[in-house]
Amino acid sequence: MAIVAGADFGTLSVRVTLLDSAKGRLGTAVAEYPLHRRRNDPDYATQSHADQMNALAEATQKVLAETGVAGADVVALALDTTGSSVLIVDAAMQPIGDYYLWCDHRAHKEARQITLRAHEVGLEAIDWCGGVYSHEWGWAKLLHWLRNATPEERARFGTAIENCDMVAATLTGVTDVADLKRSVCAMGHKWMWNPKWDGLPSEEFLIGVDPLFAGIRAKIGGEYLTSDHIYGKLAPEWAERTGLPAGIPIPVGAFDAHWDALGAGCRAGDVVNVVGTSTCIIAMADSTELVPGVCGVVPGSVHPKFTGIEAGLSAVGDIFEAISRRAGKSVRELAAGLEVYRAGQTGLMRLTWDNGDRTVLVNPELGGITLGWNLVHTAQDELFAAIEGTAFHTRIILERMAEHGVPVERVINAGGVPQNNTTLNQIYADVLNKPMLVPDGVPTSIGSGIIALTAAGTFDSIEAAQDALCLPLRSYLPQPAAVAVYERLYQLYRRLYFAFGTPNAAGVALGDVLPELRAIAAAQQGDLT
Numbered sequence: 001m002a003i004v005a006g007a008d009f010g011t012l013s014v015r016v017t018l019l020d021s022a023k024g025r026l027g028t029a030v031a032e033y034p035l036h037r038r039r040n041d042p043d044y045a046t047q048s049h050a051d052q053m054n055a056l057a058e059a060t061q062k063v064l065a066e067t068g069v070a071g072a073d074v075v076a077l078a079l080d081t082t083g084s085s086v087l088i089v090d091a092a093m094q095p096i097g098d099y100y101l102w103c104d105h106r107a108h109k110e111a112r113q114i115t116l117r118a119h120e121v122g123l124e125a126i127d128w129c130g131g132v133y134s135h136e137w138g139w140a141k142l143l144h145w146l147r148n149a150t151p152e153e154r155a156r157f158g159t160a161i162e163n164c165d166m167v168a169a170t171l172t173g174v175t176d177v178a179d180l181k182r183s184v185c186a187m188g189h190k191w192m193w194n195p196k197w198d199g200l201p202s203e204e205f206l207i208g209v210d211p212l213f214a215g216i217r218a219k220i221g222g223e224y225l226t227s228d229h230i231y232g233k234l235a236p237e238w239a240e241r242t243g244l245p246a247g248i249p250i251p252v253g254a255f256d257a258h259w260d261a262l263g264a265g266c267r268a269g270d271v272v273n274v275v276g277t278s279t280c281i282i283a284m285a286d287s288t289e290l291v292p293g294v295c296g297v298v299p300g301s302v303h304p305k306f307t308g309i310e311a312g313l314s315a316v317g318d319i320f321e322a323i324s325r326r327a328g329k330s331v332r333e334l335a336a337g338l339e340v341y342r343a344g345q346t347g348l349m350r351l352t353w354d355n356g357d358r359t360v361l362v363n364p365e366l367g368g369i370t371l372g373w374n375l376v377h378t379a380q381d382e383l384f385a386a387i388e389g390t391a392f393h394t395r396i397i398l399e400r401m402a403e404h405g406v407p408v409e410r411v412i413n414a415g416g417v418p419q420n421n422t423t424l425n426q427i428y429a430d431v432l433n434k435p436m437l438v439p440d441g442v443p444t445s446i447g448s449g450i451i452a453l454t455a456a457g458t459f460d461s462i463e464a465a466q467d468a469l470c471l472p473l474r475s476y477l478p479q480p481a482a483v484a485v486y487e488r489l490y491q492l493y494r495r496l497y498f499a500f501g502t503p504n505a506a507g508v509a510l511g512d513v514l515p516e517l518r519a520i521a522a523a524q525q526g527d528l529t
């Protein structure tokens, strides 16, 4: 038996959980930290490293007190964070400013310039991250910093570092950038790092984007490691602040969605939809094949032995929340009663691009579209159609993965939304025509607990730790009548998705689409009377 701590750093708070290898979760405590936004600049989103670390200390002390576990009994600590959340530090690891958080979107121009240059020079890495370098990712954020920093700040530049690596470095007492280790998960998905092309993009490529990159590549150094490696040991200062014992191992960290997938029971061949405010879709495959349009195909990113694939929808719960807000209700209120809706009964077709398209079109500039409105439609109808729309988009992504060799054997719906909305799980089962597996409880921190227990040597594999700790999976089975309706609707959706979402694509005749939507709705409503 062993007890470990798992820490999940989210956008607004850190959750620290204590897990017992035999009994499972003993308790979780949360501590918040501010997200700095600017009223006149919606793209701005920063966070302080010190605030995050203070919150970690607070939440760890709190969970020890609440569970009555003695700090001395905890044998490992593992942590995941959001990403790409980037901090600039000096050579002694002191922050210069705050994190550019993952949702900081100031680096639009920089991302476009990186994408353009990558296509001009035929950079292989751009194909492996979907053909478009995102404004949420590391190089774009670093270039934005270089362009906006003062000459004195630029002279102090030691390195740029992902959130998960910075927290691990601080906890293990790293005070020199030369001693850094870096997460393959973070650097592979967001910094175009891959051993296939000798690590990061070349200095020549970077200088071609902007001469300010001169000398920078060499400073994004360190040992690039998967999470079966130990980052270091908990330093005495942080042992005192957290109440955990000095010297316990801290494995190399990763992104939250990736470990959420492990915590939900993801095995090779599975796909996990981490459905929250947005959706991260995580898959693990035996082989590494290019998948156009996804957010990275990276060996070792989720599980050290497999290739991790990340894809996603830029907004899901956020869209449900926006529809509800416009109706003057909470999502919970508006969602009550959705269980009686039939497939396609609203006659609405919702393309859920309200925050752009993350995968497979990779176009942040798209906006949401709803087709088929009439005079008696309600906000609840739109919410139902939006849930259907996110399911159709998920099917587009899973089909793209399957076409490129990623097995989609089991599909698991993890994240917060599937715990709160059984209608959504049933719709996903019917649209994908696959059983939808849902953890029987919130799987928060189970992923970091699994990694901590393998780091401590309690289990000799991630799979063995998953067997002991993952919650059982509930199954939502596809209902044949709904599957048949969704098959027809999906074919319409697919045509609309590519016709509306791709520049210069062949058009689609709404005169064909709308009557088909209405015919399906009429048949489904007729069934109800």
Ligand SMILES: Nc1ncnc2c1ncn2[C@@H]1O[C@H](COP(=O)(O)OP(=O)(O)O)[C@@H](O)[C@H]1O
Residues within 6 Å of the ligand: 010, 275, 276, 277, 278, 316, 317, 318, 319, 320, 321, 331, 332, 335, 415, 416, 417, 420, 421
């Ligand atoms: N009953 C519900 N049905 C569908 N979505 C819901 C419901 N209740 C809350 N949500 C959505 O859940 C989202 C939060 O998901 P969660 O996984 O808890 O957070 P995060 O993505 O920040 O980790 C919010 O965007 C909210 O709109």
Ligand SMILES: O=C(CO)[C@@H](O)[C@@H](O)COP(=O)(O)O
Residues within 6 Å of the ligand: 010, 011, 081, 082, 083, 084, 102, 255, 256, 257, 276, 277, 278, 280, 310
């Ligand atoms: O892109 C990613 C992870 O790769 C981000 O969406 C992510 O880290 C933020 O996730 P949450 O909103 O905290 O669930």
